[in-house]
Amino acid sequence: MVLLGDAAHTAHFSVGSGTKLAMEDAIALSRALERHREIPAALAAYEAERRPEVESLQRAAQVSLEWFETTERYHRLEPVQFAMSLLTRSLRVTHENLKVRDPRFVATVDRWFAEKAVQQSGAALLASAAGGLLFGVIADRYGRRERNEYSVGWRDAMLIGCAQALALMPGTSRSGVTMTMARTLGLTREAAARFSFLLAVPGIAMAGAYEFLKLATGDGPPADWGSIALGMAVAALTGYACIAWLLRVINRIGLAPFAIYRFVVAGLLFWLFA
Ligand SMILES: Cc1cc2nc3c(=O)[nH]c(=O)nc-3n(C[C@H](O)[C@H](O)[C@H](O)COP(=O)(O)OP(=O)(O)OC[C@H]3O[C@@H](n4cnc5c(N)ncnc54)[C@H](O)[C@@H]3O)c2cc1C
Numbered sequence: 001m002v003l004l005g006d007a008a009h010t011a012h013f014s015v016g017s018g019t020k021l022a023m024e025d026a027i028a029l030s031r032a033l034e035r036h037r038e039i040p041a042a043l044a045a046y047e048a049e050r051r052p053e054v055e056s057l058q059r060a061a062q063v064s065l066e067w068f069e070t071t072e073r074y075h076r077l078e079p080v081q082f083a084m085s086l087l088t089r090s091l092r093v094t095h096e097n098l099k100v101r102d103p104r105f106v107a108t109v110d111r112w113f114a115e116k117a118v119q120q121s122g123a124a125l126l127a128s129a130a131g132g133l134l135f136g137v138i139a140d141r142y143g144r145r146e147r148n149e150y151s152v153g154w155r156d157a158m159l160i161g162c163a164q165a166l167a168l169m170p171g172t173s174r175s176g177v178t179m180t181m182a183r184t185l186g187l188t189r190e191a192a193a194r195f196s197f198l199l200a201v202p203g204i205a206m207a208g209a210y211e212f213l214k215l216a217t218g219d220g221p222p223a224d225w226g227s228i229a230l231g232m233a234v235a236a237l238t239g240y241a242c243i244a245w246l247l248r249v250i251n252r253i254g255l256a257p258f259a260i261y262r263f264v265v266a267g268l269l270f271w272l273f274a
Contacts, residue, residue, distance in 0.1 A: 011061035060090040140255040149191040
């Protein structure tokens with residue numbers, strides 16, 4: 001007995017390819033039987049040809065299923081962005097091949113994204129960079145400077161956490177805004193930088209644990225744990241060295257040069273795109 005179609009495999013119906021898979025199974029089986037005299041050899045060839053195809057579609061179907069299960073993430077998108085997200089949800093239809101199927105739609109999407117990028121890299125960037133300049137320079141220059149990171153209480157942590165939320169605004173630097181707030185609250189430059197980096201640890205650790213779990217329990221191809229461990233070790237060492245170096249630099253030159261740099265880049269982008 002040979003199984004084909006839904007009897008052998010299923011994929012979530014939102015990718016709409018079950019019938020195609022079933023028909024391709026039948027074609028592949030008939031060709032394999034024509035090519036091989038021995039039944040076991042024909043069946044092995046059929047399995048070898050169809051399994052990768054089916055597994056690839058099942059992975060796409062899983063991504064598509066997850067898109068539909070989390071529609072609350074997308075329902076506030078503007079119609080053009082929503083349509084693009086829906087069409088490319090399984091990652092089998094990409095921007096490039098959609099351009100071949102419907103060039104007018106892709107041109108509309110490209111125009112929409114370009115306009116958004118101009119808005120975001122223009123006014124919002126300039127505003128946040130100007131804010132960064134003001135607060136970065138003023139807080140860094142005139143803030144009290146005697147507190148270390150161990151003196152941070154729940155009120156300070158809340159205020160620094162609220163400042164971090166400003167990083168949701170395009171053009172705002174997460175570490176810049178948290179260090180600025182920490183300086184305003186009287187932390188030394190080094191303590192402000194240290195606290196800002198430590199603040200990123202829970203989020204990064206949780207995102208890492210989530211990806212780790214997905215790799216360990218997912219249905220995808222087996223993870224290359226050796227390469228992952230090597231990548232993590234190299235990232236940890238270089239990250240540690242960079243942060244140690246940056247802390248020394250900030251201690252010496254303060255935050256003002258970073259704020260001025262951001263202001264200049266924002267002005268340049270505004271001039272180029274707005
Ligand atoms: C809601 C939904 C939407 C879908 N949308 C799409 C789409 O847009 N595009 C697409 O390509 N695919 C879609 N699919 C998937 C597609 O319908 C199936 O993958 C496809 O029909 C599988 O074909 P099949 O011949 O393997 O199985 P089936 O079509 O299920 O055929 C099996 C047949 O065997 C019969 N049967 C079962 N048991 C016995 C028995 N004991 N004796 C005799 N007969 C029996 C059944 O009655 C049935 O007629 C969708 C599926 C669903 C559920």
